[in-house]
Amino acid sequence: MKYLLSIFLLSAAMQAQTFAVSKFALPDAPSHQRHFWTLETKANVSILAGLIAADAITTQRGLNQGLRESNPIMRPLVTRGTAGEAAASALGFGAGVGIVYLLHRTNHYKAERITMRLIVAGESGFVANNIIAIR
Numbered sequence: 546m547k548y549l550l551s552i553f554l555l556s557a558a559m560q561a562q563t564f565a566v567s568k569f570a571l572p573d574a575p576s577h578q579r580h581f582w583t584l585e586t587k588a589n590v591s592i593l594a595g596l597i598a599a600d601a602i603t604t605q606r607g608l609n610q611g612l613r614e615s616n617p618i619m620r621p622l623v624t625r626g627t628a629g630e631a632a633a634s635a636l637g638f639g640a641g642v643g644i645v646y647l648l649h650r651t652n653h654y655k656a657e658r659i660t661m662r663l664i665v666a667g668e669s670g671f672v673a674n675n676i677i678a679i680r
Contacts (some may be wrong), residue, residue: 581649589661590642596668601634603675612678641668 586597604623614620622633641664648657 552586578652579649579654581646583657586633586645587662591642593665593668594638596665596672597634597638598667600675601630603679604670605630607675607679610679620658 573604587634605627608614614623619633619637622629622636641661644656645661645664648654
């Protein structure tokens with residue numbers, strides 16, 4: 546009798562798993578996630594791209610005048626000429642926008658805006674330093 550009861554309970558459990566439970570399923574939660582490419586983000590990324598281009602130009606001009614790259618991580622790249630400078634610029638731009646996007650995807654919207662503004666401010670400082678150095 547025990548075996549019959551256990552077989553009956555196991556077969557009932559197997560049948561219960563095959564039923565589609567549609568009336569008890571919860572609806573999808575509404576998506577309140579903000580869009581990444583807002584007007585503010587587009588403007589900030591455009592400004593960052595312009596500043597990185599200005600940094601690349603002023604860095605190469607400074608290297609041609611005999612100055613030295615002060616960033617030890619980027620130094621091996623920027624001393625290789627235009628191709629190395631393009632690679633360094635692409636890495637810097639990708640890292641900056643990637644960090645901001647990571648903060649956006651993890652719903653840290655305020656940190657995203659602050660980080661983007663700090664990156665733009667830092668890059669502005671680098672460009673200003675290069676301009677002062679080559680004059």
